[in-house]
Amino acid sequence: MVSGERSTGQNDRVNMSLFQAVKEVVDTREAAEVYGLEVNNSGMAICPFHDDNNPSMKVDERYHCFACQADGDVIDFVANYFELSKIDAVKKIAKDFGIEYQSVGYKKQKSIKQVNRPKPIRKEISIDNEFNKCIRTYNNILCDYRDLLESYKIVFAPNCGDEELHPMFVKAIKKIDFVDYLIDLANGTTEEKIILLMQYESEVKNYGKISDSIRQKIS
Numbered sequence: 126m127v128s129g130e131r132s133t134g135q136n137d138r139v140n141m142s143l144f145q146a147v148k149e150v151v152d153t154r155e156a157a158e159v160y161g162l163e164v165n166n167s168g169m170a171i172c173p174f175h176d177d178n179n180p181s182m183k184v185d186e187r188y189h190c191f192a193c194q195a196d197g198d199v200i201d202f203v204a205n206y207f208e209l210s211k212i213d214a215v216k217k218i219a220k221d222f223g224i225e226y227q228s229v230g231y232k233k234q235k236s237i238k239q240v241n242r243p244k245p246i247r248k249e250i251s252i253d254n255e256f257n258k259c260i261r262t263y264n265n266i267l268c269d270y271r272d273l274l275e276s277y278k279i280v281f282a283p284n285c286g287d288e289e290l291h292p293m294f295v296k297a298i299k300k301i302d303f304v305d306y307l308i309d310l311a312n313g314t315t316e317e318k319i320i321l322l323m324q325y326e327s328e329v330k331n332y333g334k335i336s337d338s339i340r341q342k343i344s
């Protein structure tokens with residue numbers, strides 16, 4: 126393999142991770158609102174992709190127009206809305222929402238939403254001890270699992286001159302990005318903690334099982 130090919134591969138991996146990061150951090154509704162679409166309480170908006178008079182587009186994590194059948198995820202939305210290629214759409218979202226890709230993870234910086242728009246009125250959520258206890262448990266599981274992935278990264282690290290990266294090494298790198306995101310949620314705002322509990326319960330429990338089974342094998 127010539128060195129040029131290897132670096133292209135690396136770019137592809139970075140691009141893929143950025144795709145994943147953008148989709149995990151920004152949903153279509155958030156992007157649509159930031160880029161000027163008005164979304165009503167039922168999550169409907171005037172479709173920008175056909176001559177729409179009544180809101181016919183449902184916007185949530187994805188978008189779907191019941192009139193013209195326009196449909197897709199946040200990247201498709203931004204690509205079509207601004208007539209960009211998908212990769213340019215990803216770059217635009219990453220820039221506008223301050224998603225910074227780093228080789229060991231990604232994080233959401235201050236978004237334009239936070240900079241330019243009034244803060245949404247936050248619903249008062251009473252946080253009882255059970256909630257905090259659960260978040261602490263999740264955070265511990267995630268940190269344990271992250272340590273495990275870090276150890277995979279070392280054990281399966283490529284030797285210099287290796288042609289191919291070990292699949293476990295690649296898997297660990299990709300997974301660490303995602304686990305970092307979940308750890309960010311666990312240490313984030315109340316809303317982010319709720320997202321972690323509601324949307325990622327099965328992932329976190331699964332990581333707990335994996336860490337436990339590895340621990341049993343070692344001891």
Ligand SMILES: [Zn+2]
Nearest residue numbers: 172175190193
């Ligand atoms: Zn439409």
